[in-house]
Amino acid sequence: MRSFMKLTLVVLLAAFALSARAAGAETLTIGITQYPSTLNPNIDSMLAKSYVNGMTSRPLSHYDQDWQVTCFLCTEVPTLENGGAERVSRDEGRDGLKVTFQLKEGLEWGDGTPVTSEDVVFTWDVGSHPESGISNAELYRRIEDITVHDERTFTFHLDRVTFAYNAFADYRLLPAHIERPIFEENPAQYRNRTAFDSNPTNPGLSLGPYRVSDLEPGARITLVKNEHWSGKDPHFDRIVVRIFENTTALEANLLSGSIDMISGELGLSIDQALAFEDRHGDSYDVIHKPGLIYEHIDLNLDNPILADRRVRRALLYGLDRKAISEQLFHGEQPVALTSVSPLDWVFEEDVPRYAYDPEKAVALLEEAGWTEMRQGVRHNAEGKPLRFEIMTTAGNRTRELIQQVLQSQWQEIGVELAIRNQPPRVLFGETLNRREFSAMALFAWISSPESVPRTTLHSEEIPSEENGWVGQNFTGFSNERMDSLIDRIEVELDREKRRELWGELQTLYAKELPALPLFWRANSFILPEWLEGVQPTGHMGTSTLWVEDWHREGS
Incomplete structure (x- = not known):
């Protein structure tokens, strides 16, 4: 009798679970490494915002x-x-x-x-x-x-x-x-007063399959179905996005069951994901998606030392990027020549290259006046040390490892590097937008196919107080030829003529080095075996733009 009752109970519980799943009464918990500096879809260029907005906008x-x-x-x-x-x-x-x-x-x-x-x-x-x-x-x-x-x-x-x-x-x-009264009251303060940040759980802000129902700044954003969404009904009733700025904590929370998946866009680096796959690949689906993700170092060209092109070239000659890729990324992240990916049809291979050559780096530094060595650091004739500060997203273990390698390799040519990192929402929300980094910022740009780099390279896109800190040319790069090429590429409809212009742009970029190219990044998605429908894009359109297609296997 008891056995019969137990069997009946098991059957009922199983039926209940299947019924709940059929009704979409489930929660999916996602782990990412950054908290958005804003939820307004048109302010700031932070990837964390784009990831969440892919579900709400x-x-x-x-x-x-x-x-x-x-x-x-x-x-x-x-x-x-x-x-x-x-x-x-x-x-x-x-x-x-x-x-x-x-x-x-x-x-x-x-x-x-x-x-x-x-x-x-x-x-x-x-x-x-x-x-x-x-x-x-x-x-x-x-x-x-x-x-x-x-x-x-x-x-x-x-x-x-x-x-x-x-x-x-x-x-x-x-x-x-919702937004018009806020904007019209004071346009200059709109970015600080938008309802997306002052009242983010207002349902009227949603134009996607989900809306924000609750959040804990810096830690969590909870999404529920948008009852007025007219598209395909999403499978999950609730999606919780949890933020772990430390990637070690992110992995630990996946293994403990606190989260179901790790976002590819904002998750583990390729080296961490490969190591994870070796240890736990039998229990998860791990997808490595190459894409248009340019890991690089933005240089503040207002810095008089970095304004010297010889110094910029010397810094790149002083880096063994191939060894870094092989040692940290198993060779899965190819060295970048410029800001245009080999995956893009306009990629130009015949550009100036900077293979590891410390002797050439030293010669360029000495030519630029950095001739005197004091306690392992180069100085110029005025006694100024060749010293820079580099910033990146705090808690990103791989970028912090890269910083240490940069520090070590540049020390070999007499360059001193100081590390000062910031939380992503501070680095992207304030420091970069206002160009408040003194020398270097290590991060990634994510682009669309054949994305013209106007906002990052055109002189009209340098953020300043005068233009309201608009634009993403954080380096302050100003080059008439680059401006002309960007202008011409955008209006050239003939593909072959456009390709020639793209080739010239990439050659100019490699000569001038407004930023130091590092790698082309692959995103690693770590998914539960029961989750289907997640399709990485390889470009700036996050996978969440198709979140309504995500579902549990068999449902």
């Missing part, structure tokens, strides 16, 4: 897993061929474009307010305001006007013809009914 259009432009909020990608885009003459003598989008029917914000063309226009008002603090201000400056045809249809009037005219990954709609 959607762009008009973006690149998919096959690196093709696809619609997220629109009904069809507008092209010159299908008539959605049209070339037009402008008074300035340069052709422009009219690009018409139609929003999908039934789109609503998380509080039930319809998404309309008014939100599109308001987002442009914010993005084009010189004091709003929007990250990609250049995108909004290029939109000269917006014609509203109806509540769902509108036309962007662009001031130029570009090859990427229908890719609007950085055009993330803002809810006008």
